[in-house]
Amino acid sequence: MKMKTTHRLALLALVLGGTSLAQAQSGERIAVFTKNQTNPFFQAVRLGADSAAKQLNVKVTHYVPTKPDSIPEQMSQIEDVIVKKPDAIVFTPVDYKAMGPAVGKINAAKIPVVNVTDRSEVGTFVAFVGASDYQLGLETTKYLIKAMGGTGNIVVLEGVKGSLTSIDRVRGFNDAVKTAPGVKVVASQPGNYQRLQALQVMENLMQSHPKIDGVFAANDAMASGAIEALDGAGRKALVVGINGTKEAVDAIKAGKMLASGDYNGFLQGCVSTMTAVRELRKLPVEKNVVFPATVIAKDNLAQYESPVESRSCPTWEEAIAKK
Amino acid sequence: MHEMTVRAEPVAGVGKLIARLKHAGSASGALMMLIVLCAVFAFSTENFLDGANLVNVAVQSTILLLLALPMTLIIMTEGLDLSMGAVLTLANVVLATVAVNTGGVSLALLAALGVGLAFGLVNGTLVSRLGIPPFVATLGTLGAAQGLALVVTDGQSVVGIPASVQMFYSGAFLGVPAPIWIAGIAYAAFHGVLYHTRFGANVFALGGNREALTLAGVRTRLYLVAVYVIGGLMAGLAALLLTARISSGHPTAALGMEFDAIAAVAVGGTSFEKGKGWLLGTLIGVLAVGVLRNGLNLMGVTSAVQVSAIGLLVILALMIDAFRGKQS
Amino acid sequence: MKTPTLSSPAGASAQNASGLQGLWQALPDPVRSVAFRLLALGLLCLALSLASDAFLTTTNIVNVLRQAALLFLLASGVTLVILTAGLDLSVGANVAMSACLAATLMKATGSITLAVFAGLGCGLLIGIANGLLITLLRLPPFIATYGMLWILHGVTYWFMKGETIHGFPPAFRAIGSGHWLGIPIPVYLMVAFLFIGVLFAQRTRWGQEIYAVGANPEAARLSGVPVKSRLVLVYAVSGAMAGLASLIFLARLNSAEGDIGEALTLPAIAAVLIGGTSLFGGVGSVFGTLVGALILTLVLNGMNLLAISSNWQPVVTGVIVVLAVFLDNLTRKGDRK
Numbered sequence: 001m002k003m004k005t006t007h008r009l010a011l012l013a014l015v016l017g018g019t020s021l022a023q024a025q026s027g028e029r030i031a032v033f034t035k036n037q038t039n040p041f042f043q044a045v046r047l048g049a050d051s052a053a054k055q056l057n058v059k060v061t062h063y064v065p066t067k068p069d070s071i072p073e074q075m076s077q078i079e080d081v082i083v084k085k086p087d088a089i090v091f092t093p094v095d096y097k098a099m100g101p102a103v104g105k106i107n108a109a110k111i112p113v114v115n116v117t118d119r120s121e122v123g124t125f126v127a128f129v130g131a132s133d134y135q136l137g138l139e140t141t142k143y144l145i146k147a148m149g150g151t152g153n154i155v156v157l158e159g160v161k162g163s164l165t166s167i168d169r170v171r172g173f174n175d176a177v178k179t180a181p182g183v184k185v186v187a188s189q190p191g192n193y194q195r196l197q198a199l200q201v202m203e204n205l206m207q208s209h210p211k212i213d214g215v216f217a218a219n220d221a222m223a224s225g226a227i228e229a230l231d232g233a234g235r236k237a238l239v240v241g242i243n244g245t246k247e248a249v250d251a252i253k254a255g256k257m258l259a260s261g262d263y264n265g266f267l268q269g270c271v272s273t274m275t276a277v278r279e280l281r282k283l284p285v286e287k288n289v290v291f292p293a294t295v296i297a298k299d300n301l302a303q304y305e306s307p308v309e310s311r312s313c314p315t316w317e318e319a320i321a322k323k
Numbered sequence: 324m325h326e327m328t329v330r331a332e333p334v335a336g337v338g339k340l341i342a343r344l345k346h347a348g349s350a351s352g353a354l355m356m357l358i359v360l361c362a363v364f365a366f367s368t369e370n371f372l373d374g375a376n377l378v379n380v381a382v383q384s385t386i387l388l389l390l391a392l393p394m395t396l397i398i399m400t401e402g403l404d405l406s407m408g409a410v411l412t413l414a415n416v417v418l419a420t421v422a423v424n425t426g427g428v429s430l431a432l433l434a435a436l437g438v439g440l441a442f443g444l445v446n447g448t449l450v451s452r453l454g455i456p457p458f459v460a461t462l463g464t465l466g467a468a469q470g471l472a473l474v475v476t477d478g479q480s481v482v483g484i485p486a487s488v489q490m491f492y493s494g495a496f497l498g499v500p501a502p503i504w505i506a507g508i509a510y511a512a513f514h515g516v517l518y519h520t521r522f523g524a525n526v527f528a529l530g531g532n533r534e535a536l537t538l539a540g541v542r543t544r545l546y547l548v549a550v551y552v553i554g555g556l557m558a559g560l561a562a563l564l565l566t567a568r569i570s571s572g573h574p575t576a577a578l579g580m581e582f583d584a585i586a587a588v589a590v591g592g593t594s595f596e597k598g599k600g601w602l603l604g605t606l607i608g609v610l611a612v613g614v615l616r617n618g619l620n621l622m623g624v625t626s627a628v629q630v631s632a633i634g635l636l637v638i639l640a641l642m643i644d645a646f647r648g649k650q651s
Numbered sequence: 652m653k654t655p656t657l658s659s660p661a662g663a664s665a666q667n668a669s670g671l672q673g674l675w676q677a678l679p680d681p682v683r684s685v686a687f688r689l690l691a692l693g694l695l696c697l698a699l700s701l702a703s704d705a706f707l708t709t710t711n712i713v714n715v716l717r718q719a720a721l722l723f724l725l726a727s728g729v730t731l732v733i734l735t736a737g738l739d740l741s742v743g744a745n746v747a748m749s750a751c752l753a754a755t756l757m758k759a760t761g762s763i764t765l766a767v768f769a770g771l772g773c774g775l776l777i778g779i780a781n782g783l784l785i786t787l788l789r790l791p792p793f794i795a796t797y798g799m800l801w802i803l804h805g806v807t808y809w810f811m812k813g814e815t816i817h818g819f820p821p822a823f824r825a826i827g828s829g830h831w832l833g834i835p836i837p838v839y840l841m842v843a844f845l846f847i848g849v850l851f852a853q854r855t856r857w858g859q860e861i862y863a864v865g866a867n868p869e870a871a872r873l874s875g876v877p878v879k880s881r882l883v884l885v886y887a888v889s890g891a892m893a894g895l896a897s898l899i900f901l902a903r904l905n906s907a908e909g910d911i912g913e914a915l916t917l918p919a920i921a922a923v924l925i926g927g928t929s930l931f932g933g934v935g936s937v938f939g940t941l942v943g944a945l946i947l948t949l950v951l952n953g954m955n956l957l958a959i960s961s962n963w964q965p966v967v968t969g970v971i972v973v974l975a976v977f978l979d980n981l982t983r984k985g986d987r988k
Contacts, residue, residue: 036910038909066616066629066633068910069575071569080621081620084370084621099569101489101568101569189955195908196900204955206710207705224905224906247815250818403793455980456931459924459976462969462973463970465965466966466972467970470962470963470966471966473965478962589794595791595793634802634803635802638790638794638802641794
């Protein structure tokens with residue numbers, strides 16, 4: 001997304017002016033909330049936060065519900081954490097509609113909070129850092145349609161019903177399909193972002209639909225499940241996913257998967273934590289950081305091949321330039 | 324002769340005291356764990372003993388307590404209710420939907436209680452009239468409730484909960500938060516019924532002595548239905564607190580909570596087999612779990628370790644009971 | 652008494668009909684129970700093949716068998732546990748931990764043998780731990796295995812660190828996704844363990860002792876059955892089967908994450924219950940569990956083929972479990988609690 005020149009100049013000035021202040025404070029305590037311990041995406045977010053913490057000399061503590069995606073538990077964790085009065089909070093809501101009272105308590109306690117990944121519908125935040133799931137769905141689908149030559153049957157594997165990421169990605173998918181009259185969506189089923197479920201759903205779908213040319217999976221885990229199902233039945237189809245995990249990158253390299261939308265958890269973790277720290281250090285922040293949708297495919301693989309653990313956060317300027 | 328009579332009285336008094344201690348000792352596993360946890364957290368974190376934090380723990384434990392109280396009764400009748408979490412979730416979704424549409428609390432609460440009542444009746448009938456083991460019967464209703472919650476919402480949250488509902492979690496009366504009032508009254512009610520009414524005495528006897536009860540002319544079938552109905556109604560009531568707490572209705576909000584309730588009841592000392600029950604023990608069990616979670620959060624302990632700690636708590640508490648010779 | 656739904660030749664005489672009815676009533680409970688379930692299975696297949704063209708195709712049947720195989724392998728161990736009036740809630744978490752351990756070792760050393768032994772061994776050890784908690788520490792099975800479930804999840808999350816391990820050697824993957832003569836390998840394993848399970852339960856002394864412990868632990872003890880050892884045995888077997896299932900899972904999915912197997916515990920128990928094994932112990936069979944697993948898998952398969960919203964799946968599963976037990980109660984001859 002091109003930035004207006006005035007914006008660029010202002011940012012430059014602020015950055016130059018602000019860098020000198022950056023070293024003055026340190027040791028702030030940031031509490032980072034993510035949805036669960038099992039989705040590698042959130043591990044990437046946590047690693048990004050840790051990397052940013054190291055660079056900026058702050059202390060990050062992670063809070064993850066013991067029951068994955070548990071709304072009441074995240075609420076309890078927030079209440080407990082508020083008692084400790086962290087300096088700032090980085091927050092992924094377990095449910096983008098339901099965490100209202102929780103964020104309300106954070107706001108009431110006057111703790112600055114940055115919203116990351118899932119845009120929460122309620123609450124006051126310093127900033128939102130995330131990707132546009134809609135754009136990801138749109139761009140990845142466009143890539144798929146192009147590779148399919150504009151015609152054929154597509155099957156959709158949705159994510160968790162009611163989750164914002166799934167809703168937006170499928171919306172993007174639908175809009176992309178509207179522009180390609182030769183493409184037909186023969187089925188759309190939820191796979192809950194789970195590999196096994198996607199595999200079994202795919203197996204069943206292959207029964208009812210003898211001709212499937214493309215598969216749009218709302219995340220890489222489901223894409224992998226679909227690929228396993230196709231392999232098992234000896235059938236071929238072009239499969240795309242979203243997340244850009246190492247597994248997807250490997251699959252793309254091996255030719256098993258067509259492409260994956262880059263949903264960069266690590267970068268989101270970096271920037272959201274950096275935003276929180278900058279807010280505390282009275283440095284300027286970007287209120288709305290939405291990373292553009294890049295589609296990872298055979299031609300641009302190289303930059304995505306390094307494992308998340310060995311990456312480190314870009315500087316603030318580099319990161320903002322990416323949006 | 325004279326001496327013996329004089330000695331008889333204090334012996335009787337001491338006997339009563341010993342009986343009381345034994346009773347307390349029978350749930351010592353949970354009590355010990357609770358005390359140890361409080362001590363550990365008081366020392367290792369600076370905020371555990373803050374008034375605000377302790378109130379938090381109490382408030383956070385109320386929903387679970389509302390489920391654990393009837394679960395105690397059900398387990399005392401050698402039964403189980405696996406559907407409570409799902410029924411609570413369905414009631415939550417129904418309450419939220421009605422509240423959003425009517426803008427008020429009363430109809431919504433009635434609807435939620437209705438859901439609980441319906442499932443309680445189904446559970447009770449399956450168990451008492453059709454002779455289906457409680458595990459199986461409630462496993463079935465669990466599925467039904469879980470599916471219905473998904474069907475009614477299609478996976479989406481219901482939001483726009485009116486303030487009149489939210490106040491049941493965030494409001495306070497005489498400085499005490501509303502949920503604590505509700506939980507407290509519920510506890511008192513259960514205590515009164517269980518320990519001071521014929522109904523309660525019969526519930527005790529339902530576990531482990533059912534034939535004698537039937538022979539004595541008590542309509543045991545009706546009692547069985549009653550305990551499951553009470554469970555369902557309490558799930559409906561808990562839905563009010565849950566909806567207020569998360570300010571929404573969500574189709575997966577409380578799934579699995581029945582296992583927490585069962586664990587709390589077992590940790591508290593109620594036995595699965597002999598129909599021995601201790602209501603206070605249930606409260607202690609619920610608090611022990613709440614304190615553990617809260618303390619670990621305050622300590623910033625990694626979530627993976629928290630997960631294991633919960634399992635360890637449950638096993639340790641029961642181990643302590645076993646070692647103290649509670650299980651004969 | 653319900654008249655049997657077995658087909659009789661057209662125009663059968665009254666004598667014939669009562670002969671069949673007498674035959675039905677003369678059969679012992681376990682046989683009736685299984686026969687009735689096989690009938691239900693047959694009717695289900697019939698209904699599905701009428702309702703959907705896609706059902707009776709080779710690929711679909713193969714899929715169903717493969718899905719059922721995984722469920723059966725897990726549920727067969729649980730059958731033994733429930734036969735002793737116990738419960739194993741930790742099987743799903745066992746699968747997760749064993750799979751993740753095997754995956755980690757395979758990635759680190761590249762050795763399939765090591766990974767296989769690790770997965771099986773891990774499952775077995777967890778099972779033994781459950782058994783010891785229940786026999787030595789006298790914890791109720793529900794609580795012991797529930798506590799174990801949490802501990803296992805915690806350990807698994809801890810060493811997986813929220814990441815996925817993927818990409819295993821083809822030789823290993825064959826266990827889960829390979830075929831031989833057109834039939835998936837897991838199906839062969841299913842048949843093999845069906846034989847082993849049935850032989851063990853019905854024909855060995857250990858098997859008979861397990862039934863005895865479930866029916867009446869006190870009487871069993873008095874007749875010299877080492878009750879505690881048998882209890883540890885059933886939980887150990889349940890754990891080992893979970894270890895086996897975890898390897899097949901791993902091979903099929905070609906990856907391991909902290910939460911695989913989460914959703915398997917209740918369906919495994921459901922399959923055992925639908926198959927006719929009673930929670931009170933002493934009644935049931937491994938074969939019944941196979942039929943139960945097939946019924947459950949077929950119903951879900953059918954719902955998928957008929958594009959019935961997945962929201963209804965838990966409802967249908969729940970209803971089937973209750974129905975199966977209810978009908979069992981109706982048709983059992985003896986007094987049931």
